[in-house]
Amino acid sequence: MNKPLNQAPRKKAIQVKNLVTHYDGRKILNGVSLEVNQGEIMVIMGGSGSGKSTLLRYLLGLQKPTSGHIELLGKDITKMTEHDLHHMMRNIGVSFQGGALFGSMTVAENIQLPLKEHTSLDEKTMQIMSQMKLEVVNLAGFENLMPSQLSGGMVKRAALARAIILDPRLLFFDEPSAGLDPVVSAELDELILRLRDAMNMTIVVVTHELDSAFKIADRITILDRGEILMCGTVDEVRNSDNQRIYNLLHRQPRQDSVDVDEYLHRLTGQSLS
Amino acid sequence: MKAKIEAIGRRTVNAIEEIGYGLMMFYEAIYWLLLGQFKKQPVNLSLIAAQTVQIGVAASLIVIVLCFSVGMMLAIQGLETLKPYGAQAQVVTGIALSVTREFAALITGIIVAGRSGSAIAARIGTMKESQEIDALQVIGINPVRYLAAPALVAMVISMPILTLFGILMGMFGASIYTLYELGMPIGIYMSRSFDVISMYDLLQGLSKSIVFAILIVVISVINGFQVKGGAEGVGLATTRSVVISISAIVIADMIFTFFITRI
Numbered sequence: 001m002n003k004p005l006n007q008a009p010r011k012k013a014i015q016v017k018n019l020v021t022h023y024d025g026r027k028i029l030n031g032v033s034l035e036v037n038q039g040e041i042m043v044i045m046g047g048s049g050s051g052k053s054t055l056l057r058y059l060l061g062l063q064k065p066t067s068g069h070i071e072l073l074g075k076d077i078t079k080m081t082e083h084d085l086h087h088m089m090r091n092i093g094v095s096f097q098g099g100a101l102f103g104s105m106t107v108a109e110n111i112q113l114p115l116k117e118h119t120s121l122d123e124k125t126m127q128i129m130s131q132m133k134l135e136v137v138n139l140a141g142f143e144n145l146m147p148s149q150l151s152g153g154m155v156k157r158a159a160l161a162r163a164i165i166l167d168p169r170l171l172f173f174d175e176p177s178a179g180l181d182p183v184v185s186a187e188l189d190e191l192i193l194r195l196r197d198a199m200n201m202t203i204v205v206v207t208h209e210l211d212s213a214f215k216i217a218d219r220i221t222i223l224d225r226g227e228i229l230m231c232g233t234v235d236e237v238r239n240s241d242n243q244r245i246y247n248l249l250h251r252q253p254r255q256d257s258v259d260v261d262e263y264l265h266r267l268t269g270q271s272l273s
Numbered sequence: 274m275k276a277k278i279e280a281i282g283r284r285t286v287n288a289i290e291e292i293g294y295g296l297m298m299f300y301e302a303i304y305w306l307l308l309g310q311f312k313k314q315p316v317n318l319s320l321i322a323a324q325t326v327q328i329g330v331a332a333s334l335i336v337i338v339l340c341f342s343v344g345m346m347l348a349i350q351g352l353e354t355l356k357p358y359g360a361q362a363q364v365v366t367g368i369a370l371s372v373t374r375e376f377a378a379l380i381t382g383i384i385v386a387g388r389s390g391s392a393i394a395a396r397i398g399t400m401k402e403s404q405e406i407d408a409l410q411v412i413g414i415n416p417v418r419y420l421a422a423p424a425l426v427a428m429v430i431s432m433p434i435l436t437l438f439g440i441l442m443g444m445f446g447a448s449i450y451t452l453y454e455l456g457m458p459i460g461i462y463m464s465r466s467f468d469v470i471s472m473y474d475l476l477q478g479l480s481k482s483i484v485f486a487i488l489i490v491v492i493s494v495i496n497g498f499q500v501k502g503g504a505e506g507v508g509l510a511t512t513r514s515v516v517i518s519i520s521a522i523v524i525a526d527m528i529f530t531f532f533i534t535r536i
Contacts, residue, residue: 057407060407060410060411061411062407062410062411085413086314086413086415087413089410089411090413092411094407094408094411096404096407096408097404098403098404100405100408101405101408102400102405102408103399103403103405113412113414117314117412117413117414118413
């Protein structure tokens with residue numbers, strides 16, 4: 001029997017299977033498995049050191065994992081050649097935490113760089129396309145400025161314009177609200193929602209800003225110490241009875257117990273016993 | 274004692290790893306230069322032009338000034354040394370050969386390592402820290418193709434040209450002092466110098482400059498890509514790239530000279 005259309009299983013834009021990663025001999029991600037549906041906004045949250053930015057680096061193909069698989073749009077990027085990865089990048093847009101605009105280029109040149117790399121469009125067409133994206137992010141008129149002349153919010157919006165210039169199917173944000181005031185942060189949240197609605201992009205946002213996460217997320221994945229604690233809707237996460245999730249959502253400091261002997265040994269290098 | 278030996282061993286392994294990394298970087302840059310256009314990912318010619326201006330044109334004045342000074346210094350020392358033997362006129366031959374075969378390439382290499390090599394390391398290191406290298410990769414632009422290959426071409430073009438300037442200015446600097454000390458006209462001095470220099474001498478100097486160019490770029494680029502730890506890391510990498518570049522230039526010069534004099 002066919003399932004009704006509104007219950008048909010959604011295609012997976014991203015699939016992560018048993019991802020294990022190391023850095024300097026230390027295990028960072030420990031068997032992380034995750035799925036993101038096409039057209040949804042997945043927010044990845046966690047405290048500092050939880051591994052969320054590390055997970056993002058592996059999703060973007062910037063590093064090869066110790067083991068596990070990462071599929072983007074049905075293709076395993078851990079097995080791709082550099083040539084295939086180059087073509088896959090046409091479908092991906094990334095807005096980094098600090099913007100990562102190229103300091104030696106103007107805003108317009110930054111935005112047009114992916115067009116120059118992946119298309120054979122003429123200069124005029126590229127200018128029009130970059131102008132369109134600047135209008136989307138409310139940065140029209142600033143195309144000839146250098147990144148050093150922009151405010152923090154403007155840098156983030158210019159970086160977003162560059163990320164969406166090729167109308168990518170996957171869009172990634174790394175801490176989009178970092179360093180922004182609440183008003184600008186709220187504007188950026190609205191922009192993310194509009195991008196999903198207008199262009200049916202699949203969006204992954206790595207953040208620890210609770211307000212933003214609850215506002216924009218279709219689903220939330222919570223990482224802690226390199227493992228997934230939970231993946232669910234906003235309500236499911238809010239109603240979770242997991243203590244670590246509760247502490248994260250309610251900004252409760254950690255109540256780690258202290259072994260007195262161990263503490264004194266760390267301070268003095270001498271054992272009491 | 275055991276810890277010291279372990280430290281020496283670890284440093285040796287790290288040095289070998291870095292040499293291997295440098296060789297791979299060089300290979301990858303050549304790969305993109307030769308095959309990039311067939312993969313529809315060519316090395317950008319405008320980047321090469323911009324780097325050539327930064328590395329070559331902008332360094333020409335200091336190369337001219339310092340090679341002029343070195344030439345004059347060699348003349349001062351040479352004339353003083355040959356005076357007791359009454360052979361001061363031979364200073365022309367000595368300076369022409371030493372500047373052409375050795376000093377021009379060496380001084381130019383040291384200047385360019387300090388000036389342009391450090392700039393390459395600092396630029397790439399800063400880009401690494403601000404995630405611009407990551408941004409290049411997610412756009413689909415290979416960082417070696419975009420950053421290292423243009424710098425390599427620019428340096429290989431610029432260094433021999435700068436070395437030629439250095440040779441001419443070195444001899445000119447010596448001729449100024451020789452005019453003052455011996456009354457030898459500059460035209461006569463330069464004419465005698467050109468008579469002494471053979472194509473073999475010129476090729477020796479210019480081929481060294483190409484080797485130095487490759488060393489400077491590879492060392493600066495790998496130090497830039499390996500930056501960690503923010504602004505301090507960038508500073509350390511810049512200093513390290515200059516020190517290692519200059520050391521590599523001097524050692525390579527010694528090895529090159531040893532073998533070429535046996536041909």
